[in-house]
Amino acid sequence: MNKKMTITTKILIAMGIGLVTGSLINAFASDISFVQTYLVNGLFHVIGAAFVNSLKMLVVPLVTFSLICGVCGIGDVAVLGRVGIKAFALYIFTTGLAITLALVVAIAIAPGEGFEQARTTDFIAKPAPPLTDVFINIVPSNPINAFAEGNMLQIIFFVILFAIAMLMTGDIGRKMAKTAENLNEVMMKVVTLVMDFAPIGVFFLMAKTFSVQGIGLILPMIGYFSVVVLCLLLHGFGTFSLLLIFLAKLNPLTFIKKMRPAHIFAFSTASSNATIPVTLQVVEKRLGVDNSTAAFTVPLGATINMDGTAIMQGVATVFIANVYGIDLGVSDYLTVVGMSILASIGTAGVPGVGLIMLAMVFNQVGLPVEGIGLILGVDRILDMIRTAINITGDATVTCIVARSENTIDDQIFQDPDAGVITDVELPHKA
Secondary structure (H helix, E strand, O other), rough: OOOOEEEEHHHHHHHHHHHHHHHHHHHHHHOOHHHHHHHHHHHHHHHHHHHHHHHHHEEEHHHHHHHHHHHHHHHHHHHHHHHHHHHHHHHHHHHHHHHHHHHHHHHHHHOOOOOOOOOOOOOOOOOOOHHHHHHHHHOOOHHHHHHHHHOHHHHHHHHHHHHHHHHHOOOOHHHHHHHHHHHHHHHHHHHHHHHHOHHHHHHHHHHHHHHHHHHHHHHHHHHHHHHHHHHHHHHHHHHHHHHHHHHHHOHHHHHHOOOOHHHHHHHHOOOOHHHHHHHHHHHHHHOOOOOOHHHHHHHHHHHOOOHHHHHHHHHHHHHHHHHOOOOHHHHHHHHHHHHHHHHHHOOOOOOOOHHHHHHHHHHOOOOOOHHHHHHHHHHHHHHHEEEEHHHHHHHHHHHHHHHHOEOOOOHHOOOOOOOOOOOOOOOOOO
């Protein structure tokens, strides 16, 4: 029988087995030191973390070579600027829609009302960098350091500048562009090699997460958790579908089906940056967007597009206000919308970005920052879901920009088998 199971199906199976395994360990073996030491914090942690590192390992070289190919492929600085402005505006627009949707739904459902008491916590929010510093720091003082630390905004700035200089140097630049194309092809092959091990990595990631968290942790916070998930699904399947239909002229069902590999990786790793290699591969090979557009919009989106995080902020604001019995007015909610949009740019690339943004919002509208401790327990699981929504937004905006620039291949988009990854078929025995 020659039918091969796709890597996506294998990852889904591994995810399910990992979830069940982790939940069983949490329920029945949380006090067994051998299991916790050698399995949960040993085998599960080591292989899961190594897998996430292997994905992060791909990000900087892949973005660098792909972005050089993209800029050189566009070949016109004016067109590059137009693509950048469109992508930036759309990312800010979708973030605004996300936070508004979250506030409307949360106010209507009112999670947190009747909550017995607010627990105290030692949570201390890291200060967010001033917006002026963010704009200054987009320009790297040391490009090598930016590459070493994986600072995506600085990397994007430097690589675009370098690629523009390549365009301006004529024949030398064209030779370098050809080399970058070859290196990009090799990096895409490296992505494929890493993805061959994805089912194993995803199993250990899921097993570790649910061994520590447990499904039961959701129950006390079911109201908050449910409203966040509802808003994420409404935004992911509603808002993005409408944008795809009216602005990209694409079938949202086909889009969602083809995005499945990237969704699985985003859910497993809870990191938009770690998912960049897979998102790029899906957007180019499965959705048919030309590298000249995708190479710019996907890394930018992974850095500044935080629709899922904005939704969490909106619901958390209403939830904490209800828990502490604090009334927020219309001006407060408008402040939350504005702060969330600004914070999505201002905290780009900062570790623990969601909680930093939330602390900024709470401070601005007078909510107790220690209330964040209430939602920390379920935040890891929600982080996995909202990362999947974030990368859906990246791909949606990429498709809209590609349609406006006529850089999307509808035949590839319509082909259900385009870009499907299967295992290498072994030669038949005689």
